[in-house]
Ligand code: HEC
């Protein structure tokens with residue numbers, strides 16, 4: 001198959017892959033809102049058009065130069081990474097332009113382009129070395145320095161380093177084998193040194209062995225000065241116009257010196273074409289697989305940086321915000337900066353759930369966004385990791401790609417709590433952030449998980465279903481606190497229903513019909529505990545609406561620890577119910 005056909009096929013696979021990826025940005029969804037694909041496409045087109053025609057265009061320009069080209073965000077948070085990134089990306093881009101596409105692009109720019117002449121010969125090696133240094137630093141940091149704060153290395157991280165290294169190494173080996181090849185030398189002399197007699201050809205060969213790294217069994221060192229001088233003459237007439245000294249290709253030349261002892265065995269069309277095709281196929285594979293690999297961030301990260309520069313929750317179309325979030329999943333480079341700065345990452349040392357780390361959580365979200373049915377276990381694992389996030393926003397502030405991680409976590413929480421597994425954390429203070437962003441959630445989507453969680457707890461303590469006589473140690477403690485075991489020592493047992501607590505309670509005051517809206521008023525709650533009416537206690541809204549202000553406890557004339565009790569009751573409810581939900585859902589696996 002001709003080479004061009006292979007290149008076109010790889011390019012086609014690459015383009016099809018990109019088209020597929022782009023289509024997922026509009027098909028996949030996160031969060032509680034629902035949009036059709038056409039409405040998202042048209043919202044995106046409209047949004048882009050509007051931005052381009054508005055003053056925000058200047059912001060885009062600024063972001064492009066500062067953060068896309070110069071990578072200022074990355075420089076700020078991780079200078080060494082910035083340097084590594086620049087070496088690899090810069091070096092590789094130049095190789096792509098000057099070498100892979102060199103024969104097409106360079107003649108358009110340089111009048112005297114020739115791949116074997118300086119500066120091109122030198123530059124090709126120079127850019128290769130840049131990539132090598134960058135890869136070296138990256139490998140050192142990842143595998144030798146072993147920073148404990150770095151998230152675990154994924155297959156994609158290894159692939160990315162490996163594909164760049166393989167392309168460069170295979171190229172260098174190919175070039176260095178060519179440098180030593182006496183048969184290429186003979187082909188060249190046949191073509192360009194026609195009409196030279198046998199003796200001058202021998203001198204030319206001596207000159208090339210001495211100065212250009214050719215390894216030939218036909219001529220033997222030491223060469224006489226006259227022979228070298230004659231060779232130089234023949235060279236300058238026939239070869240010099242196309243060949244700068246091979247030493248300028250310093251990497252290829254150095255490797256060719258190492259190959260000298262085996263060069264004669266490597267000299268053959270079969271070896272050269274094998275090496276050539278190895279290099280060629282690695283490049284084509286890299287190209288075809290690009291949209292499915294981490295290298296794809298070359299496209300997605302700039303788009304993400306630009307989108308986040310002009311989009312925000314207050315002004316942008318919600319459909320576009322969702323599309324942007326799916327794009328963000330592709331834009332993540334798994335650089336680990338978020339994890340390094342996450343205020344909750346240390347917990348990962350105790351609980352080995354990778355989803356605690358923002359960088360790893362992001363990776364496991366792709367499946368969730370694709371709408372595929374996650375196994376219950378997978379959902380719970382993501383949810384457990386996410387539940388520890390404190391919304392501190394550190395991750396968002398440092399992400400070099402500008403991913404708005406905090407918004408992403410919000411959408412993921414909504415996706416997860418919108419499912420049928422009750423999530424008790426919607427009742428906890430950790431869900432304050434969710435309450436603060438209530439306006440971003442449709443009202444039914446907001447309240448459904450809350451009623452679902454309350455119902456799960458009420459069911460758990462419904463004595464008609466499962467009469468409970470045995471109490472877990474934690475529950476015993478609550479009973480103890482309630483003073484049930486030791487009458488008359490500042491527990492509920494002391495309560496004489498004076499209603500001071502209810503009168504002091506700010507939550508009671510916010511309700512027009514507190515009696516029916518809260519199920520139990522604080523003093524009734526205390527009474528219900530005293531009488532062990534667990535159904536009433538745990539199904540009451542009061543238990544979950546209490547904001548823990550301690551007014552009731554402060555004013556109670558009998559010193560009933562009302563607020564402490566409410567917290568303790570919540571803990572019992574959550575721990576017992578979640579344990580059982582967990583068990584039940586695992587049983588359904
Ligand atoms: C018209 C320009 C031109 C002339 C004249 C020319 N060469 Fe080359 N030569 C090339 C190119 C281009 C390559 C690289 C071919 C490739 O990469 O496949 C090359 C490659 C070689 C190589 C393989 C090593 C390498 O650097 O890739 C040798 C050896 C070589 N030439 C020897 C000679 C000798 C000896 C002469 C003089 C008799 C000569 N060439 C004249 C263009 C030329």
Ligand code: SF4
Nearest residue numbers: 332333335336338399
């Ligand atoms: S989210 Fe941002 S900071 Fe975190 S790994 Fe991805 S690119 Fe890096």
Ligand code: SF4
Nearest residue numbers: 342389390392393395
């Ligand atoms: S917002 Fe959450 S994930 Fe991000 S740094 Fe803070 S705790 Fe970690």
Ligand code: SF4
Nearest residue numbers: 495498499501523556
């Ligand atoms: S203030 Fe104290 S004694 Fe009065 S009803 Fe409330 S808990 Fe009971």
Ligand code: SF4
Nearest residue numbers: 505546547549550552
């Ligand atoms: S701690 Fe709770 S029950 Fe007590 S007064 Fe405050 S809000 Fe009301």
